[in-house]
Amino acid sequence: MTNLVLHEYAQSGNCYKIRLTAALLGLAIERREYDIMKGETRTGDFLANVNANGRIPVLQVGDRFIPESNAACFYLAEGSPLIPEGRLDRADMLRWMFWEQYNHEPNVATLRFWYGWIGEANWTEAQRNQFPGKRAAGEAALKLMDEHLARHSFLVGDRLSLADIALYAYTHVAEGGGFQLADYPNVQAWLDRVAATPGYIPIDA
Template identity: 70%
Template sequence: MSDWPILHEYAASGNCYKIRLTAALLETPIERRAYDIMKGETRTPDFLATVNANGRIPVLQVGDHFLPESNAACFYLAEGTHLVPHDRFERADMLRWMFFEQYNHEPNVATLRFWMRWVGEDNFSDLQRALVPVKQEAGKAALALMDEHLAERDWLTGHDLSLADICLYAYTHVAEDSGLFTLADYPAVRRWIERIEAEPGFVAMEE
Protein backbone atom coordinates (compact mmCIF):
# COMPACT_ATOMS: atom_id res chain seq x y z
CA MET A 1 0.00 0.00 0.00
CA SER A 2 1.24 3.51 -0.81
CA ASP A 3 1.94 6.18 1.78
CA TRP A 4 -0.71 8.41 0.20
CA PRO A 5 -3.78 9.46 2.19
CA ILE A 6 -6.74 7.19 1.47
CA LEU A 7 -10.13 8.65 0.68
CA HIS A 8 -13.02 6.37 1.60
CA GLU A 9 -15.75 7.72 -0.67
CA TYR A 10 -18.86 7.54 -2.81
CA ALA A 11 -17.91 9.34 -6.03
CA ALA A 12 -21.28 11.02 -6.66
CA SER A 13 -21.18 12.72 -3.25
CA GLY A 14 -20.25 16.38 -3.27
CA ASN A 15 -18.75 15.97 0.19
CA CYS A 16 -16.37 13.35 -1.21
CA TYR A 17 -15.74 15.38 -4.34
CA LYS A 18 -14.61 18.48 -2.45
CA ILE A 19 -11.75 16.43 -0.95
CA ARG A 20 -10.73 15.08 -4.37
CA LEU A 21 -10.87 18.60 -5.81
CA THR A 22 -8.75 20.00 -2.98
CA ALA A 23 -6.16 17.28 -3.52
CA ALA A 24 -6.16 17.84 -7.29
CA LEU A 25 -5.69 21.60 -7.01
CA LEU A 26 -2.78 21.00 -4.65
CA GLU A 27 -1.33 18.20 -6.81
CA THR A 28 -1.53 15.95 -3.75
CA PRO A 29 -1.91 12.27 -4.64
CA ILE A 30 -4.56 10.29 -2.79
CA GLU A 31 -5.73 6.71 -2.95
CA ARG A 32 -9.45 6.19 -3.44
CA ARG A 33 -11.63 3.44 -1.98
CA ALA A 34 -15.21 3.32 -3.19
CA TYR A 35 -18.31 2.33 -1.26
CA ASP A 36 -21.90 2.09 -2.51
CA ILE A 37 -23.99 3.90 0.07
CA MET A 38 -27.17 2.70 -1.64
CA LYS A 39 -26.17 -0.87 -0.84
CA GLY A 40 -25.33 -0.10 2.77
CA GLU A 41 -21.60 -0.65 2.37
CA THR A 42 -20.79 2.01 4.97
CA ARG A 43 -23.02 0.31 7.54
CA THR A 44 -21.26 -3.04 7.69
CA PRO A 45 -19.73 -4.19 10.99
CA ASP A 46 -16.25 -3.98 9.46
CA PHE A 47 -16.70 -0.40 8.22
CA LEU A 48 -18.20 0.74 11.52
CA ALA A 49 -15.38 -0.87 13.48
CA THR A 50 -12.44 0.24 11.33
CA VAL A 51 -13.34 3.33 9.29
CA ASN A 52 -16.12 5.39 10.89
CA ALA A 53 -18.40 4.37 13.74
CA ASN A 54 -20.86 6.96 12.44
CA GLY A 55 -21.32 4.90 9.28
CA ARG A 56 -20.76 7.80 6.92
CA ILE A 57 -18.34 8.90 4.23
CA PRO A 58 -16.15 10.64 3.27
CA VAL A 59 -13.37 9.61 5.60
CA LEU A 60 -9.76 10.57 4.95
CA GLN A 61 -7.35 7.96 6.25
CA VAL A 62 -3.85 9.18 7.06
CA GLY A 63 -1.76 6.24 8.16
CA ASP A 64 -3.58 4.74 11.13
CA HIS A 65 -5.69 7.86 11.66
CA PHE A 66 -9.21 8.28 10.27
CA LEU A 67 -10.64 11.76 9.72
CA PRO A 68 -14.37 11.98 8.98
CA GLU A 69 -16.21 15.20 8.06
CA SER A 70 -15.43 16.53 4.59
CA ASN A 71 -14.42 20.07 5.49
CA ALA A 72 -12.02 18.84 8.17
CA ALA A 73 -10.43 16.52 5.61
CA CYS A 74 -10.08 19.40 3.15
CA PHE A 75 -8.42 21.50 5.84
CA TYR A 76 -5.97 18.69 6.66
CA LEU A 77 -4.87 18.55 3.02
CA ALA A 78 -4.70 22.32 2.53
CA GLU A 79 -3.19 23.60 5.78
CA GLY A 80 -0.05 25.61 5.02
CA THR A 81 -0.92 26.03 1.33
CA HIS A 82 -2.32 28.87 -0.75
CA LEU A 83 -5.84 27.50 -0.25
CA VAL A 84 -5.80 28.64 3.40
CA PRO A 85 -5.36 32.42 3.75
CA HIS A 86 -2.41 33.64 5.79
CA ASP A 87 -4.27 36.70 7.02
CA ARG A 88 -5.90 35.96 10.36
CA PHE A 89 -9.26 37.53 9.53
CA GLU A 90 -9.44 36.01 6.07
CA ARG A 91 -8.65 32.60 7.52
CA ALA A 92 -11.49 32.97 10.03
CA ASP A 93 -13.76 34.22 7.24
CA MET A 94 -12.89 31.12 5.22
CA LEU A 95 -14.03 28.99 8.16
CA ARG A 96 -17.21 31.06 8.40
CA TRP A 97 -18.12 30.12 4.83
CA MET A 98 -17.21 26.48 5.46
CA PHE A 99 -19.56 26.46 8.46
CA PHE A 100 -22.21 28.16 6.33
CA GLU A 101 -21.84 25.39 3.77
CA GLN A 102 -22.50 22.69 6.33
CA TYR A 103 -25.29 24.45 8.23
CA ASN A 104 -27.19 26.45 5.58
CA HIS A 105 -26.26 25.15 2.14
CA GLU A 106 -25.53 21.41 2.22
CA PRO A 107 -28.56 20.38 4.36
CA ASN A 108 -30.83 21.95 1.74
CA VAL A 109 -29.18 21.95 -1.69
CA ALA A 110 -27.37 18.64 -1.27
CA THR A 111 -30.16 16.88 0.59
CA LEU A 112 -32.71 17.72 -2.12
CA ARG A 113 -30.29 16.50 -4.80
CA PHE A 114 -30.01 13.16 -3.01
CA TRP A 115 -33.72 12.86 -2.31
CA MET A 116 -34.81 13.68 -5.87
CA ARG A 117 -32.14 11.70 -7.75
CA TRP A 118 -31.44 8.72 -5.52
CA VAL A 119 -34.48 8.26 -3.29
CA GLY A 120 -37.15 9.35 -5.77
CA GLU A 121 -40.40 11.15 -5.06
CA ASP A 122 -42.40 7.92 -5.20
CA ASN A 123 -40.40 6.66 -2.22
CA PHE A 124 -40.63 9.79 -0.07
CA SER A 125 -41.85 9.53 3.48
CA ASP A 126 -44.53 11.95 4.60
CA LEU A 127 -41.84 13.93 6.42
CA GLN A 128 -39.63 14.19 3.34
CA ARG A 129 -42.57 15.32 1.22
CA ALA A 130 -43.39 18.03 3.76
CA LEU A 131 -39.78 19.18 3.98
CA VAL A 132 -39.14 19.59 0.24
CA PRO A 133 -40.60 23.13 -0.07
CA VAL A 134 -38.98 24.15 3.22
CA LYS A 135 -35.56 22.98 2.08
CA GLN A 136 -36.07 24.48 -1.37
CA GLU A 137 -36.70 27.92 0.10
CA ALA A 138 -33.76 27.59 2.47
CA GLY A 139 -31.53 26.48 -0.42
CA LYS A 140 -32.63 29.42 -2.53
CA ALA A 141 -31.84 31.76 0.36
CA ALA A 142 -28.34 30.28 0.66
CA LEU A 143 -27.69 30.66 -3.06
CA ALA A 144 -29.05 34.21 -3.03
CA LEU A 145 -26.76 35.15 -0.16
CA MET A 146 -23.78 33.76 -2.08
CA ASP A 147 -24.85 35.59 -5.23
CA GLU A 148 -25.11 38.91 -3.44
CA HIS A 149 -21.71 38.40 -1.82
CA LEU A 150 -20.02 37.36 -5.07
CA ALA A 151 -21.51 40.21 -7.09
CA GLU A 152 -18.69 42.48 -5.92
CA ARG A 153 -15.80 40.03 -5.58
CA ASP A 154 -14.24 37.07 -7.37
CA TRP A 155 -13.88 34.77 -4.36
CA LEU A 156 -15.79 34.21 -1.15
CA THR A 157 -12.99 35.52 1.03
CA GLY A 158 -9.78 37.41 0.33
CA HIS A 159 -8.39 37.87 -3.16
CA ASP A 160 -7.75 34.25 -4.14
CA LEU A 161 -9.37 30.86 -4.29
CA SER A 162 -9.62 29.22 -0.86
CA LEU A 163 -11.19 26.18 0.76
CA ALA A 164 -14.34 28.25 1.23
CA ASP A 165 -14.81 28.31 -2.54
CA ILE A 166 -14.00 24.63 -3.00
CA CYS A 167 -16.33 23.46 -0.27
CA LEU A 168 -19.26 25.53 -1.53
CA TYR A 169 -18.58 24.77 -5.19
CA ALA A 170 -19.00 21.03 -4.67
CA TYR A 171 -22.79 21.06 -4.28
CA THR A 172 -23.51 24.47 -5.82
CA HIS A 173 -22.43 23.50 -9.33
CA VAL A 174 -24.80 20.51 -9.30
CA ALA A 175 -27.67 22.29 -7.54
CA GLU A 176 -29.87 21.93 -10.60
CA ASP A 177 -29.69 18.12 -10.36
CA SER A 178 -32.66 18.20 -8.00
CA GLY A 179 -34.79 20.11 -10.49
CA LEU A 180 -35.62 22.57 -7.72
CA PHE A 181 -32.96 25.24 -8.26
CA THR A 182 -32.02 27.30 -11.34
CA LEU A 183 -28.48 28.63 -11.39
CA ALA A 184 -29.40 31.19 -14.04
CA ASP A 185 -31.14 33.02 -11.20
CA TYR A 186 -27.73 33.59 -9.62
CA PRO A 187 -25.43 35.16 -12.26
CA ALA A 188 -22.61 36.01 -9.87
CA VAL A 189 -22.58 32.42 -8.65
CA ARG A 190 -22.41 31.17 -12.24
CA ARG A 191 -19.41 33.40 -12.98
CA TRP A 192 -17.76 32.14 -9.78
CA ILE A 193 -18.35 28.54 -10.88
CA GLU A 194 -16.64 29.30 -14.20
CA ARG A 195 -13.64 30.81 -12.40
CA ILE A 196 -13.20 27.71 -10.26
CA GLU A 197 -13.49 25.40 -13.27
CA ALA A 198 -10.76 27.42 -15.02
CA GLU A 199 -8.28 26.85 -12.18
CA PRO A 200 -5.14 24.83 -13.09
CA GLY A 201 -5.51 21.28 -11.84
CA PHE A 202 -9.31 21.38 -11.70
CA VAL A 203 -11.02 17.99 -11.93
CA ALA A 204 -14.71 17.42 -12.56
CA MET A 205 -17.02 15.42 -10.33
CA GLU A 206 -17.41 11.78 -11.30
CA GLU A 207 -20.77 10.07 -11.15
Protein backbone atom coordinates (compact mmCIF):
# COMPACT_ATOMS: atom_id res chain seq x y z
CA MET A 1 0.00 0.00 0.00
CA THR A 2 1.13 3.56 -0.70
CA ASN A 3 2.77 5.41 2.19
CA LEU A 4 0.11 6.43 4.70
CA VAL A 5 0.20 9.63 6.78
CA LEU A 6 -2.42 10.49 9.37
CA HIS A 7 -2.87 14.19 10.08
CA GLU A 8 -4.42 14.07 13.54
CA TYR A 9 -5.04 15.24 17.07
CA ALA A 10 -4.28 12.10 19.04
CA GLN A 11 -6.99 12.41 21.71
CA SER A 12 -9.73 12.76 19.09
CA GLY A 13 -11.86 9.66 18.79
CA ASN A 14 -12.27 10.34 15.08
CA CYS A 15 -8.50 10.22 14.68
CA TYR A 16 -8.20 7.17 16.92
CA LYS A 17 -10.61 5.11 14.85
CA ILE A 18 -8.26 5.42 11.85
CA ARG A 19 -5.24 4.38 13.94
CA LEU A 20 -7.21 1.47 15.37
CA THR A 21 -8.31 0.31 11.93
CA ALA A 22 -4.71 0.45 10.70
CA ALA A 23 -3.47 -1.44 13.78
CA LEU A 24 -6.05 -4.21 13.41
CA LEU A 25 -5.02 -4.60 9.78
CA GLY A 26 -1.28 -4.52 10.55
CA LEU A 27 -0.75 -1.38 8.47
CA ALA A 28 2.07 1.05 9.23
CA ILE A 29 0.94 4.65 9.44
CA GLU A 30 2.96 7.83 9.93
CA ARG A 31 1.43 10.32 12.34
CA ARG A 32 1.50 14.11 12.21
CA GLU A 33 0.05 15.89 15.22
CA TYR A 34 -1.82 19.20 15.18
CA ASP A 35 -3.01 21.08 18.27
CA ILE A 36 -6.62 21.98 17.57
CA MET A 37 -6.72 24.14 20.69
CA LYS A 38 -4.04 26.36 19.14
CA GLY A 39 -5.76 26.59 15.79
CA GLU A 40 -3.13 24.59 13.94
CA THR A 41 -5.71 23.18 11.51
CA ARG A 42 -6.81 26.69 10.55
CA THR A 43 -3.50 27.95 9.22
CA GLY A 44 -3.15 28.97 5.60
CA ASP A 45 -0.76 26.10 4.96
CA PHE A 46 -3.10 23.47 6.40
CA LEU A 47 -6.13 24.85 4.56
CA ALA A 48 -4.25 24.99 1.27
CA ASN A 49 -2.38 21.72 1.46
CA VAL A 50 -4.24 19.30 3.77
CA ASN A 51 -7.95 20.06 4.17
CA ALA A 52 -9.75 23.20 3.03
CA ASN A 53 -12.41 22.38 5.63
CA GLY A 54 -9.88 23.01 8.39
CA ARG A 55 -10.54 19.79 10.25
CA ILE A 56 -8.80 16.57 11.16
CA PRO A 57 -8.39 13.67 10.80
CA VAL A 58 -7.12 13.54 7.25
CA LEU A 59 -5.56 10.40 5.86
CA GLN A 60 -2.89 11.16 3.28
CA VAL A 61 -2.32 8.41 0.73
CA GLY A 62 0.66 9.38 -1.36
CA ASP A 63 -0.31 12.79 -2.73
CA ARG A 64 -4.06 12.28 -2.17
CA PHE A 65 -5.93 13.36 0.96
CA ILE A 66 -8.99 11.67 2.48
CA PRO A 67 -10.85 13.82 5.04
CA GLU A 68 -13.66 12.37 7.20
CA SER A 69 -12.73 9.58 9.57
CA ASN A 70 -15.15 6.92 8.39
CA ALA A 71 -14.16 7.41 4.74
CA ALA A 72 -10.52 6.98 5.73
CA CYS A 73 -11.34 3.81 7.67
CA PHE A 74 -13.21 2.44 4.67
CA TYR A 75 -10.22 3.10 2.42
CA LEU A 76 -7.90 1.22 4.76
CA ALA A 77 -10.22 -1.72 5.28
CA GLU A 78 -11.48 -2.33 1.76
CA GLY A 79 -10.94 -5.97 0.86
CA SER A 80 -10.38 -6.99 4.48
CA PRO A 81 -12.60 -8.93 6.92
CA LEU A 82 -13.51 -5.59 8.59
CA ILE A 83 -15.93 -5.00 5.71
CA PRO A 84 -18.61 -7.71 5.44
CA GLU A 85 -18.83 -9.67 2.21
CA GLY A 86 -22.62 -9.74 2.03
CA ARG A 87 -24.31 -6.78 0.35
CA LEU A 88 -26.91 -6.34 3.08
CA ASP A 89 -24.34 -6.58 5.85
CA ARG A 90 -22.14 -4.00 4.09
CA ALA A 91 -25.13 -1.68 3.88
CA ASP A 92 -25.88 -2.30 7.55
CA MET A 93 -22.26 -1.49 8.44
CA LEU A 94 -22.55 1.81 6.58
CA ARG A 95 -25.86 2.48 8.32
CA TRP A 96 -24.15 2.29 11.72
CA MET A 97 -21.25 4.43 10.50
CA PHE A 98 -23.60 7.13 9.23
CA TRP A 99 -25.60 6.90 12.46
CA GLU A 100 -22.42 7.32 14.48
CA GLN A 101 -21.67 10.65 12.80
CA TYR A 102 -25.24 11.95 12.93
CA ASN A 103 -26.60 10.64 16.24
CA HIS A 104 -23.73 9.50 18.44
CA GLU A 105 -20.65 11.65 17.83
CA PRO A 106 -22.41 15.05 17.89
CA ASN A 107 -23.64 14.29 21.40
CA VAL A 108 -21.32 11.83 23.14
CA ALA A 109 -18.10 13.24 21.66
CA THR A 110 -19.19 16.87 21.92
CA LEU A 111 -19.90 16.62 25.65
CA ARG A 112 -16.55 14.90 26.18
CA PHE A 113 -14.89 17.87 24.48
CA TRP A 114 -16.94 20.42 26.41
CA TYR A 115 -16.08 18.83 29.77
CA GLY A 116 -12.50 17.83 29.08
CA TRP A 117 -11.16 20.60 26.89
CA ILE A 118 -13.34 23.66 27.52
CA GLY A 119 -14.36 23.01 31.13
CA GLU A 120 -17.89 23.42 32.42
CA ALA A 121 -17.04 26.72 34.11
CA ASN A 122 -16.15 28.15 30.70
CA TRP A 123 -19.24 27.03 28.78
CA THR A 124 -21.01 29.73 26.80
CA GLU A 125 -24.69 30.43 27.31
CA ALA A 126 -25.37 28.64 24.02
CA GLN A 127 -23.52 25.54 25.24
CA ARG A 128 -25.43 25.54 28.53
CA ASN A 129 -28.68 25.78 26.61
CA GLN A 130 -27.69 22.93 24.30
CA PHE A 131 -26.46 20.67 27.09
CA PRO A 132 -29.80 19.04 28.11
CA GLY A 133 -30.60 18.12 24.52
CA LYS A 134 -27.16 16.72 23.83
CA ARG A 135 -27.19 14.76 27.07
CA ALA A 136 -30.60 13.26 26.26
CA ALA A 137 -29.57 12.44 22.69
CA GLY A 138 -26.35 10.83 23.90
CA GLU A 139 -28.24 8.69 26.41
CA ALA A 140 -30.69 7.67 23.67
CA ALA A 141 -27.81 6.64 21.42
CA LEU A 142 -26.19 4.52 24.12
CA LYS A 143 -29.55 2.95 24.98
CA LEU A 144 -30.16 2.02 21.35
CA MET A 145 -26.73 0.41 21.16
CA ASP A 146 -27.29 -1.44 24.43
CA GLU A 147 -30.57 -2.88 23.23
CA HIS A 148 -29.04 -4.01 19.95
CA LEU A 149 -26.01 -5.52 21.67
CA ALA A 150 -28.26 -7.49 24.01
CA ARG A 151 -28.99 -9.66 20.96
CA HIS A 152 -25.71 -9.45 19.05
CA SER A 153 -22.03 -9.82 19.91
CA PHE A 154 -21.08 -7.08 17.45
CA LEU A 155 -23.04 -4.46 15.58
CA VAL A 156 -23.18 -6.25 12.23
CA GLY A 157 -23.19 -9.96 11.49
CA ASP A 158 -21.85 -10.96 14.92
CA ARG A 159 -18.23 -10.26 13.95
CA LEU A 160 -16.05 -7.18 14.23
CA SER A 161 -16.50 -4.66 11.41
CA LEU A 162 -15.84 -0.99 10.76
CA ALA A 163 -19.19 -0.29 12.40
CA ASP A 164 -17.75 -1.44 15.72
CA ILE A 165 -14.54 0.55 15.26
CA ALA A 166 -16.44 3.72 14.37
CA LEU A 167 -18.64 3.48 17.44
CA TYR A 168 -16.03 2.14 19.82
CA ALA A 169 -13.87 5.24 19.46
CA TYR A 170 -16.09 7.65 21.36
CA THR A 171 -18.20 5.14 23.29
CA HIS A 172 -15.27 3.78 25.30
CA VAL A 173 -14.43 7.29 26.53
CA ALA A 174 -18.06 8.40 26.97
CA GLU A 175 -17.65 8.82 30.72
CA GLY A 176 -15.47 11.82 29.93
CA GLY A 177 -18.67 13.42 28.70
CA GLY A 178 -20.59 12.62 31.87
CA PHE A 179 -22.24 9.40 30.68
CA GLN A 180 -22.28 6.35 32.95
CA LEU A 181 -21.33 3.24 31.02
CA ALA A 182 -22.40 1.06 33.95
CA ASP A 183 -25.96 1.89 32.90
CA TYR A 184 -25.33 0.02 29.63
CA PRO A 185 -24.03 -3.47 30.50
CA ASN A 186 -24.33 -4.82 26.97
CA VAL A 187 -22.30 -1.90 25.67
CA GLN A 188 -19.67 -2.57 28.33
CA ALA A 189 -19.43 -6.25 27.33
CA TRP A 190 -19.08 -5.22 23.68
CA LEU A 191 -16.33 -2.75 24.57
CA ASP A 192 -14.45 -5.60 26.20
CA ARG A 193 -14.86 -7.77 23.09
CA VAL A 194 -13.51 -5.03 20.84
CA ALA A 195 -10.55 -4.42 23.16
CA ALA A 196 -9.75 -8.15 23.14
CA THR A 197 -9.33 -8.21 19.35
CA PRO A 198 -5.78 -9.14 18.25
CA GLY A 199 -3.91 -6.03 17.16
CA TYR A 200 -5.97 -3.68 19.33
CA ILE A 201 -4.31 -0.45 20.49
CA PRO A 202 -5.65 2.02 23.10
CA ILE A 203 -6.40 5.63 22.26
CA ASP A 204 -3.25 6.86 24.01
CA ALA A 205 -0.89 4.42 22.24
